[in-house]
Amino acid sequence: MKSSERIKVCHTVSLPDPVKLARYERSPELGPRVLFFSGGTALKDFSRRLVRYTHNSIHIITPFDSGGSSAELRRAFNMIAVGDMRNRLMALSERLPGSDSAIFDLFAYRLPKNEPRDTLREELFALRDGKHPLIIAVDDPMRKLIRNHLRFFTECMPDTFDLRGASIGNLILAGGYFNYGRHIDPVIYLFSKLVDVKGTVRPVSSADLHLAAEMADGSCIVGQHLITGKETAPIASPVKRLFLTRDLEPEGTPEPCEVQIRSKVSDLIRKAELICYPMGSFYTSIIANLLPRGVGACISRNDCPKIYIPNSAPDPEQHGMSLSGCVRVLLDALMSSCDHECARDQLLNFMLVDTRRGEYPLPLDLPRIRRLGIEIIDTDLVDDDNPPFLSPKKVLAHLLSIV
Template structure:
């Protein structure tokens, strides 16, 4: 087998022009992610490639997804739905009426009776948002919502509920409590320009141990969004069975997910909550082996600003954490690479970086403009063009 190398240029204007001209033939970029941090980048990405793959964590325990998880003992679907919507075809070739329905939320102020009536109108097709949808698609959506209504517990809180989440939940209940069939259908209905799926179709939760020894169970207690930020650094993370007691549990990568990882033209560890979005994906058995089996570039794009989960974790420590989780030791990355490049903005201060130490691990640093305006956040176009230059 021959090894082919090329000179890396970031951004590579020739490649970028080629991909933008023919996104149907552009490379596949695989992301290990969760949450909404990648949604704006995903919305830009679909202009360059229709072959991105998004492996999303289903372990969230907060927001509107939490109500559905508690009612039906199901995986979290909110992040799946929001990523599918970010990748939906928003041109005239897409399905704008379906798109509007899936992004609609029920009122926070309406009474329980009013919300139940609106849900019934959605399920029977008489709701204004449903009337605009053509018959074959309308029938499919009505089926999922009817299944949800049939199983919805008495007194279920519908305030602020995402209709997209409700449709997915109904499909989950109507497809032998499997997410993959309804996610496939949901994606086809909005003509998703990419592939979105869970890393595993499981109902597990997340557990962490702080450096003080305290154990926290539930993603919603870790992110610093719905609850006060953690006061001590996270020392360990695992998949947990339920939220009642510490009970580590294993999850195993399905063959189709493994093939997606092994065959991607580029693997990206993207911005987002470091532990509950990125590291949570890497907890699944089989992920490390699939990454190792892929000979193509692997890139880490760190967060900007303050991630409450990163308390006490420098950039070099986070890189070491990824390598240790996947390989057992960062030194092994030199000969069995799961990470080749760290992509950084040209001027942003990420803290102390040790290029010599990274080189010993087989990792190179690439700096290029990724931030355009204040307050400092990644510019979606600059990020996408930089990433695709590696592919």
């Protein structure tokens, strides 16, 4: 049998294209393979709407979070962060009106922050032993699976583990991670099947690494939670360079380290029909995903369209940056993770913005962006009820019309 041939076809599309969107909505199981590089929260509402149009989206998630519930897990077990993956899995799980919400309620539940240590341990053990109302509400076989993973977690949990504010969903995923020999993919696959996730979620790396930023003022910050400014004061100097390092609390200057892109991730990039660098924390969500060696090379070898959707509202991580500066940093990160020379149009083709109502970092300098060979799509994207934030509905309509 003769193997199939690949040809490159160029055509003009309408933005948005209601006919194309109607086709996707009618048969989402046949929807396009749109790939996103992101963190876990910025695309939460977007992902919930996305499943109406495609069940084939691909989400490459950064596993380098060092704040919140993930911080204690990483400190105790030297593991990747699972919180952003949990967020995306649940956002892509098609929760129909009137359906049983027990599994969503359980995964979203956090232990109290102000209860005594023994009280928190008792509540966790009640969940593990099937005696807590949240676990009783979950049907089998999911209940047995969750209890099994919580058992693995409690067996590994040190006595000093701080359960205050712990995400039960994160603890369940961590227990599965231990159960499968510290491999996260089998856990993601199993839970994706059990809660009917309409898409593919994978971490860009399975290495236990942290983000570090060299700042323009000569200082250095280690830890995603410090760079993003969500749990501490916002950064006071522009980021000069973002890199990966092994130690969250190094003695002296942090040592950069390299990690290669996972083969499973490169396969997903190769299959994508559209690659998107979406809204979200600029450095800790988007650029962080491009740090593993080979990400840019895989992107460059895929002839599909690539599009950047910058934040339409202020992002503390973009301190001192212009919009054209963001594009330049994005391109530099992509080129740095290539193992061969490639043209810019192999890495980025379009930028989707609403300059009339969005609050983008100034100066915009759109002519400079166009000189980089990037086509700017400047259209109505901002949420009418929540300016200057982007409307998931409007962004999705334009994005899917390109495929």
